Amino acid sequence: MLGDEAFRLAKEARDITAGHIPAYNEEQVRLVTQETRYLWARREEMNDRLRVAESQGMTSQLQSQALLGGGGSSSSQVAAKTAAADGGSQTQYENDNGQAKLYGLTVRRNKRCLLAYHQRRMGFVRGLLWSVHLAPSLVPAELLQRLSPEEQGFAREYARLNAAYRDAVEEQLCPADSLDWTASGELPPRDLFVEVRVVRDCGEIVTESGVVNLQPGTQHYLRRSDVEHLLTIGYLEHINPT
Amino acid sequence: MAGAYYDIDDILAAQERVPCVLQVDLDGLGSAGSGGASKVHRNARWALPLWMADGLNEEDFVAMEAPPVFSRRAARMYAASPESIQLRAVSQHFYQLGLQLGDMVPDVPHVLRSMYTQRVQRIARIAQQGHNVETLDFVQSLDRTEAELLRLCQRAQGAIAAWQQGRAYALRRAPAIQ
Numbered sequence: 003m004l005g006d007e008a009f010r011l012a013k014e015a016r017d018i019t020a021g022h023i024p025a026y027n028e029e030q031v032r033l034v035t036q037e038t039r040y041l042w043a044r045r046e047e048m049n050d051r052l053r054v055a056e057s058q059g060m061t062s063q064l065q066s067q068a069l070l071g072g073g074g075s076s077s078s079q080v081a082a083k084t085a086a087a088d089g090g091s092q093t094q095y096e097n098d099n100g101q102a103k104l105y106g107l108t109v110r111r112n113k114r115c116l117l118a119y120h121q122r123r124m125g126f127v128r129g130l131l132w133s134v135h136l137a138p139s140l141v142p143a144e145l146l147q148r149l150s151p152e153e154q155g156f157a158r159e160y161a162r163l164n165a166a167y168r169d170a171v172e173e174q175l176c177p178a179d180s181l182d183w184t185a186s187g188e189l190p191p192r193d194l195f196v197e198v199r200v201v202r203d204c205g206e207i208v209t210e211s212g213v214v215n216l217q218p219g220t221q222h223y224l225r226r227s228d229v230e231h232l233l234t235i236g237y238l239e240h241i242n243p244t
Numbered sequence: 245m246a247g248a249y250y251d252i253d254d255i256l257a258a259q260e261r262v263p264c265v266l267q268v269d270l271d272g273l274g275s276a277g278s279g280g281a282s283k284v285h286r287n288a289r290w291a292l293p294l295w296m297a298d299g300l301n302e303e304d305f306v307a308m309e310a311p312p313v314f315s316r317r318a319a320r321m322y323a324a325s326p327e328s329i330q331l332r333a334v335s336q337h338f339y340q341l342g343l344q345l346g347d348m349v350p351d352v353p354h355v356l357r358s359m360y361t362q363r364v365q366r367i368a369r370i371a372q373q374g375h376n377v378e379t380l381d382f383v384q385s386l387d388r389t390e391a392e393l394l395r396l397c398q399r400a401q402g403a404i405a406a407w408q409q410g411r412a413y414a415l416r417r418a419p420a421i422q
Contacts, residue, residue, distance in 0.1 A: 012259070099305070100305035101271060103300060103303060114255060118250050130420045142421060236418075240414045243410060243411060
């Protein structure tokens with residue numbers, strides 16, 4: 003049925019959660035945009051035909067009015083209907099009208115599904131970016147692959163714009179310091195230092211107090227800002243939070 | 245954003261079928277793959293998705309009727325035992341569909357309200373007390389709206405416990421990263 007392809011996209015959009023996004027379904031998007039363009043072309047054709055029929059009906063109506071010398075319905079649609087010589091073309095006229103309307107409804111439905119699909123994906127990408135503190139390099143390749151090239155470009159550009167804005171604000175507000183506005187707004191940081199356990203090998207990291215070797219299974223008491231990115235990607239685990 | 249336009253639940257619910265009587269011949273109503281032979285003729289009864297039926301009904305290309313989900317007989321059944329109805333089997337989008345039909349079928353708001361107020365109490369209880377084998381049937385019978393509500397309640401319960409146990413401020417892995 004018309005609109006089924008678009009509905010498939012809607013269902014894929016439904017499956018997007020904070021933790022999961024299916025791969026960008028380029029094929030399905032192409033199918034829907036193709037169907038939409040086709041239907042729109044057909045609809046334009048039909049509307050042209052209908053306009054011709056209506057104007058012919060008008061002409062006949064005007065002719066018959068002139069003959070009868072009386073007033074009549076001013077609707078050109080009624081004129082087309084009544085001026086039809088045989089019931090066949092009247093039926094065809096009504097069918098075409100309905101068909102054109104159906105195509106128009108489907109086009110609009112397709113558009114809505116396409117927009118909703120892309121908008122939800124974009125929302126996911128945005129949320130993902132903020133959760134990795136606007137560092138697209140922290141996103142695992144496997145996850146990046148599920149995004150379309152345009153979405154990846156969007157991620158990079160969004161992070162870049164934010165960084166540029168932050169730099170501009172820093173320059174004005176606090177030239178000597180740096181702002182971290184990707185820190186969670188809902189949970190303000192409680193401690194300067196956090197206790198962490200190493201889940202995956204991180205190698206050595208440089209902290210303010212020197213170099214620390216993060217071997218799996220070890221625990222450390224480190225400055226939050228030094229290790230926050232490792233916590234974000236799950237390499238470290240935060241233990242005994244207050 | 246722009247309210248209901250982008251709301252995925254709204255979009256999904258509008259795909260539910262309602263019975264219609266066609267007033268004209270229409271093409272493209274068959275299932276995929278039936279190609280040119282998919283013309284449905286006037287005066288035939290055909291179940292159309294709500295988004296299609298509503299638009300066509302406005303200009304009298306079809307005569308739209310109330311879906312069986314909200315028939316009088318169905319409404320009586322709902323009123324009799326709201327908590328034991330397999331709502332998911334009736335319609336995954338029961339409440340959403342009812343909202344969209346609103347004006348068309350006069351009793352719908354009342355049916356929705358009584359169904360909801362009965363079931364929502366049980367949902368809240370399950371969220372608080374946890375669910376077990378007995379409540380499994382009910383939980384599986386929830387439609388999308390109710391299931392989302394249950395999830396929210398459970399998350400809220402979890403958040404209370406987490407805060408009490410000092411886990412609320414733990415720095416966590418980003419949810420999308422495995």
